Amino acid sequence: MIIDSRTMESEDEESLLGQSEEEEDSELSDDALQEAFAKGLLKPGMNVYVERSKQFVNNVEGLKHCLADFRKDLPWVERLDMTNLPAEDVIFKAEGKVSSGKAGDVNADDDFQREMFFYRQAQATVLDALPLLNKHGIATKRPDDYFAEMSKSDQQMQKIRKKLISKQLILExxxxxxxxxxxxxxxxxxxxxxxxxxxxxxxxxxxxxxxxxxxxxxxxxxxxxxxxxxxxxxxxxxxxxxxxxxxxxxxxxxxxxxKFGFGGKKSGKKWNTKESHNDVSSFRAKVANAKGSKGAKKGAKGGKQNKRPGKSVRKKIKSRS
Incomplete structure (x- = not known):
């Protein structure tokens, strides 16, 4: 028994009709396969999947017709398309080298050469496009009072403004x-x-x-x-x-x-000299040794005796004065 891919596709389409039908078909197919296997009708190598070759259609005339429908005769201002070769390399020119403007001369694996080629090509495009834009009256510079149109809503911008103001107040x-x-x-x-x-x-x-x-x-x-x-x-x-x-x-x-003066040297007024040391005329033994004569003792005993007053008396006298 040979099962073709077409029969398999038809069975797949029928399986999409409903869930109940799928269950019945699956049960029937299982039963039929079991019976065929029991009878020995199913053997290895009998089931072969046939692959169809993919057909590539290159309808050139149809593509040209579609392109003609897409193409519209619009002025350059509406299209703004430019096709330019890269500008002259100033570094190569300063070094005396000749640089070709062909893309085939650029090594695609060299990032620097590739990016420089793109840069020079964009530069040449700008140099050619600016005169055309000025010719058609299109401004290429923003005015001084130009405000860019924001893609965000006014509410979002108000929130951002409030946040910025709060940050500024915190900083202040x-x-x-x-x-x-x-x-x-x-x-x-x-x-x-x-x-x-x-x-x-x-x-x-x-x-x-x-x-x-x-x-x-x-x-x-x-x-x-x-x-x-x-x-x-x-x-x-x-x-x-x-x-x-x-x-x-x-x-x-x-x-x-x-009494005491102002300190300092007293010009030697109290110093002893040889003459003052030898002069003993003013010496009094009674005064020096506190001893008097007998008559003096008697007179002192019999007469008035000057005694120092006591401490309490001295305090009273001092307080009176």
Whole structure:
């Protein structure tokens, strides 16, 4: 039994009629095949698939007729088609070489040569097309107030605009915060410098006050602060001179100055000399040894005796004075 491909195709077409028919046909075909196999009618090599050769139709006349229908006699402005050879290679010309404008001379595997060929061909097309466009009154440059037509909708562009504005506001806020931080740092630095300057001026004033109290100076320029810093003492007001002359050192300072002096060398007034060392005329044994004569002792016992008052009495006397 030989099964031809045509019979197989007919069976396939019949199988597409319905699902129930397909199931019945499949069951019948299976039963028929089983019976044929049981009878020994099916043997290896009997089922042969016949392949049909594909027929290629080259209808030249039909293609030309279709091309004639497609072709329309339109002006060049509507077509804008250009067929150009590549422009002259400037590099080859500068090197003294001759470059042919044929595409067959370009190595297709060389990417650089291929891309340069395309570039030169486009360049030649532009050079030939620009005069034609200007001749037909077609502008080749955009005007200054030209706005490109967006392919996106206005709603989408509004969203993009809002997003860009929000980003710009965030950047401005960050820059403002950064400037404020820098200003705070600078302000803190200036504040520290001002405090240090005040402390320095205060120490200088306290030092000047102590010198004035000790009588080491009679100037009161430090009382006027920064007003007198750039001025000489000759420019002092008469009122300040009167105050300085009137005030002067207090009585305690005058007493200490009179008693102890101002320190330093005392010009040797209390130094012993040979004559003063040998002079014993002022020596008194009673005073030196705290011993008096018998009469003096008797007189001291019989007469008035100067005793130092007690501590409580001395305090009362001191508080009265």
């Amino acid at each position: 806020k960050s820059e403002k915060a950064k400037k404020l931080r820098e200003q705070r740092k600078f302000g803190k630095k200036v504040q520290v410098e001002v405090i240090q300057k005040r402390q320095k001026d205060k120490r200088a004033m306290m030092t000047a006050v102590k010198k004035y109290q000790k009588g080491m100076t009679d100037k009161l320029d430090f009382l006027e602060g920064d007003k007198k810093k750039g001025k000489d003492s000759s420019q002092a007001t008469p009122a300040s001179n009167k105050v300085a002359a009137k005030k002067g050192p207090n009585s305690k300072r005058k007493f200490k100055d009179q």
